[in-house]
Amino acid sequence: MEDGKMKTEVDLEAMGQRASAAKYELQGLSADTKNHVLRAVARQLLDDTEMILRENGKDIRKAEENGMHPGMVDRLRLTEERIQAMAEGLCQIAGLEDPVGEVLDAFERPNGLSIRKVRVPLGVIGIIYESRPNVTADAFGLCFKAGNAVILKGGSDALKSNAAVTASIRRALCGCRVSGDAIQLIESADREVAARFMKLNRYVDVLIPRGGAGLIRSVVENSTIPVIETGTGNCHIYVDEYADLDKALPIILNAKTQRIGVCNACESLVIHEAVKESFLPRLAEALREANVEMRGDEQVCALVGDAVAATQEDYGKEYLDYILSVKVVSGLEEAVAHINRYNTKHSEAIITENKENAQRFFKEVDAACVYVNASTRFTDGFEFGFGAEIGISTQKLHARGPMGLKELTSYKYTIEGTGQVR
Numbered sequence: 522m523e524d525g526k527m528k529t530e531v532d533l534e535a536m537g538q539r540a541s542a543a544k545y546e547l548q549g550l551s552a553d554t555k556n557h558v559l560r561a562v563a564r565q566l567l568d569d570t571e572m573i574l575r576e577n578g579k580d581i582r583k584a585e586e587n588g589m590h591p592g593m594v595d596r597l598r599l600t601e602e603r604i605q606a607m608a609e610g611l612c613q614i615a616g617l618e619d620p621v622g623e624v625l626d627a628f629e630r631p632n633g634l635s636i637r638k639v640r641v642p643l644g645v646i647g648i649i650y651e652s653r654p655n656v657t658a659d660a661f662g663l664c665f666k667a668g669n670a671v672i673l674k675g676g677s678d679a680l681k682s683n684a685a686v687t688a689s690i691r692r693a694l695c696g697c698r699v700s701g702d703a704i705q706l707i708e709s710a711d712r713e714v715a716a717r718f719m720k721l722n723r724y725v726d727v728l729i730p731r732g733g734a735g736l737i738r739s740v741v742e743n744s745t746i747p748v749i750e751t752g753t754g755n756c757h758i759y760v761d762e763y764a765d766l767d768k769a770l771p772i773i774l775n776a777k778t779q780r781i782g783v784c785n786a787c788e789s790l791v792i793h794e795a796v797k798e799s800f801l802p803r804l805a806e807a808l809r810e811a812n813v814e815m816r817g818d819e820q821v822c823a824l825v826g827d828a829v830a831a832t833q834e835d836y837g838k839e840y841l842d843y844i845l846s847v848k849v850v851s852g853l854e855e856a857v858a859h860i861n862r863y864n865t866k867h868s869e870a871i872i873t874e875n876k877e878n879a880q881r882f883f884k885e886v887d888a889a890c891v892y893v894n895a896s897t898r899f900t901d902g903f904e905f906g907f908g909a910e911i912g913i914s915t916q917k918l919h920a921r922g923p924m925g926l927k928e929l930t931s932y933k934y935t936i937e938g939t940g941q942v943r
Contacts, residue, residue: 533717536672536705537724540645543670543702548642550699552619555666558697559615563608565693566658566686570604576685577654584678592782592841596652597679607658607686610903614662617907620927621668635937640930642668644726648911649674649715649740651732654682659902661690661704663911667929670703672725674718676732677710684708719744729924731912734839749924752889752915753839754784754867756897759856759882761873762795768894769800769872770807776870776896778811782841784913785868785900789836790847791856794820797849801825808845817847837863853878857885864888866915868897889915889922 550558566573577599584594626638646669650656657673664671675683683706691701707714719728722745730740734753741748758776760769776787792800797820805825808815815821816831828847835846836859850856860869870892871882879893890900890913900923902910907925914920920928 533707533714533721536707537645537721539702540670540672540705541724543700544642544644544668546700547665547670547703548621548668550668552621554699555619555668556615558694558699559611559662559666561697562658562661562690562693563611563615565689565696566604566608566611569685569689569692570601573604573682573685573689574599574601576681579681580654580679589678590842593652593678595780596782597654597682599654599682603655606903607655610659611662613903614666614926617666617926619666620930625932632941633939634941637935637937638932639935640927641933643929643931645670645672645724646911646929647672647674647718647721647725647728647746649718649728649730649732649736651676651736652679653731654679654686656731657683657686657706658690660911663902663907663924663926663929665703667926669929670705672705672707672718672721674707674709674715680708680710716743719746722746729912749912749914749920750916751912751924752784752865752867754786754897754913755788755837755839755863755865756785756868756870756900757789757791757860757864758787758870758872758897759791759850759853759860760793760796760800761853761856761871761875761878762793763875763878764793764796764800764872765874765894766796766800766803770803772870772872772894772896773804774807774811776898777808777813777845778843779896779898781843783898784839785897786841787870787897788838788840788844788846789860789863790845791859792821792847792849793853793856794849794851797821797824801847811843813843813845815845815847818849820849821847839865853881857882861885861887867913868892868900870895870897889913 620640623640624637629635646664648660687706690704694701725746728744728746729749730737731751801824815828816835817828822828831846866888868890869886869888883891902923902925905923911924
């Protein structure tokens, strides 16, 4: 057993060394070269669609046999359309401006020193994630364009899918004569391996967890590598007394039902008491047709016969299911207080035609993304025009919200002199 552990440690050490070597190669690539490689990877993914779907099918069958929740199976599933979207995302990243080398500031000191603040890659990025094998391609594309090498540790449920996508990407890299170690995948379901990966701070510059609350908490508490925390999504929509109810209904349905197993889906609804009688029955009928269960307070249950009484736990839960918590409030102040108490600082929305209330909601709600009259489902790197995203950061240091190319860079100061000494 000890020999087996030692072998895993040696493998992780070797992966770190290879990633460190690769990052220096990547930092020397021109923007044109990186864009050429990204498009080649996109073509390779499309060429390998049959192989990727075959391997993904093995993961899907295993997940269903193990009784995985349908919402999580949906996260795991790849289709031709989703692989096409992965390829399109890579091409969109190729079309974006290269952030590396951007001069963020420039100034001259009285002693003649010329100082510039220049955007540079982070180096080696580690990502620990669950399900969603499309993350494998998205993560590579963004890290690569920003000049970073990436080491990935996916979940046990997507091992074959992630390995297939990674193999396809590495095949394209080698075809372009670029180091295949620009992307490496830890092909192990052992939690001890993940724990050791979190300690690889000698080689990995930043660690990003993507997944449920348990995974994120484990990484934040155990990593010796600096962590960018991506959060779970208990996202709210507040229907204000000044809401256009015809506008509110399709927004809520989209946010709740378009795709239930995602972090930007609406999990909680807050309704002003002035519109509860006119809106709740309409909403209940629409949610019933979509097979969504409502869990509400006393006022909700009084108006909706088949609503289930909500607990305090319901108001803070990310369901990832056809369930929606609903609370009636007396006004904007109570709505904001409820949202700030139970939210995960991800995405929150207000439906209102009152500009003052909209501005107060923007200002007072503590979240990475705050919407007026739009679905929370837009919190997404692709929808924001970033090409893809590495995750949705809910913290406040370094990055917040959908993390695109610029969020995967740091900066350095370059100082040019003419012989100055201090």
